[in-house]
Amino acid sequence: MKSLKPILAISLISVSLLTNSCQVKTSKKEDLAKKIHTQIDSIDGTVAVAFYSLSKPKDSLLINVDEKFHAASTMKVPVMIELFKQASQGKINLQDSIVLKNEFKSIVDDSLYRMDINDDSDDIIYNQIGSKVALKDLMHSMITISSNLATNVLIELVDAKMVTASMRDLGAENIEVLRGVEDLKAYEKGLSNSTTAKDLMVIMKSIANNSAGTPKDCEAMITILKDQQHKSLIPFYLPEAVKVAHKTGSITGVHHDAGIVYLPDGNAYVLVLLSKNLKDFDKGTEQLARISKTLYDYVSSN
Numbered sequence: 001m002k003s004l005k006p007i008l009a010i011s012l013i014s015v016s017l018l019t020n021s022c023q024v025k026t027s028k029k030e031d032l033a034k035k036i037h038t039q040i041d042s043i044d045g046t047v048a049v050a051f052y053s054l055s056k057p058k059d060s061l062l063i064n065v066d067e068k069f070h071a072a073s074t075m076k077v078p079v080m081i082e083l084f085k086q087a088s089q090g091k092i093n094l095q096d097s098i099v100l101k102n103e104f105k106s107i108v109d110d111s112l113y114r115m116d117i118n119d120d121s122d123d124i125i126y127n128q129i130g131s132k133v134a135l136k137d138l139m140h141s142m143i144t145i146s147s148n149l150a151t152n153v154l155i156e157l158v159d160a161k162m163v164t165a166s167m168r169d170l171g172a173e174n175i176e177v178l179r180g181v182e183d184l185k186a187y188e189k190g191l192s193n194s195t196t197a198k199d200l201m202v203i204m205k206s207i208a209n210n211s212a213g214t215p216k217d218c219e220a221m222i223t224i225l226k227d228q229q230h231k232s233l234i235p236f237y238l239p240e241a242v243k244v245a246h247k248t249g250s251i252t253g254v255h256h257d258a259g260i261v262y263l264p265d266g267n268a269y270v271l272v273l274l275s276k277n278l279k280d281f282d283k284g285t286e287q288l289a290r291i292s293k294t295l296y297d298y299v300s301s302n
Helices: 005-041 072-088 124-128 135-144 148-158 160-170 184-188 197-208 215-226 281-300
Strands: 046-053 060-063 097-099 132-134 243-251 254-262 268-276
Touching: 005 046, 005 060, 005 281, 046 197, 046 281, 072 135, 072 148, 072 160, 072 197, 072 215, 072 243, 072 254, 097 135, 124 148, 132 135, 135 148, 135 215, 148 160, 160 197, 197 215, 197 254, 197 268, 215 243, 215 254, 254 281, 268 281
Parallel strands: none
Antiparallel strands: 046 060, 046 268, 097 132, 243 254, 254 268
């Protein structure tokens, strides 16, 4: 009869290697969480971080993800999703053009208000008021340069309530898209677009996984998001070879970024950084960008 000792020894070695491997992975995750928490503690304000690996779905880091934040311009991603959805349903055609106007109704009392070129990130579009502009071009401006005028025209077209309903269908339980931008009467009554880091993570995952629309539509959304011109958060400290499909948002004391990060080796992950009550906007922005770099280093080293 053959001795069982060699087999037993091999089994014990295998178990030992597996145990050590799990301990190393656990240790790395714990170290990552500690480092991120330390970085968050250095920010004078309220921060939420949602990290989800698309390559290793069990690998995630969720900090303060159910905290409610003013959505700022991150709400423009749900509007984009709704545009593609209604186009697929035959309700609209993204190739069609619409007369660009600068007159909108407050959700409070239907009183009219106008957008101010000085408060918008897209001043060129104001030269087109009164002329026809393609819906796809307005959508591109809404995402890549965060045009508020384009956003208001498009929200009026697809209906904010429909946008929120579609986000519920995707599993985003708390995000609220109530209105367009610069509705001061609504703002004064506390009626603002809001979100959580968890919801934006769900939304970005749905785009990455082709569940926010058809595969072709999701690919088109990612292409638009990759053309983002505001890059001071998630991509700021990342290597040029890393591609980020993302949408930023900022108002006084608030700076957000939500996106999908694509590494050259094929790995990809969703990252959402939300902040509010920032005492020092520029310093907070730099520190949030450092958090993005920490997470990138973790993914690239694993």
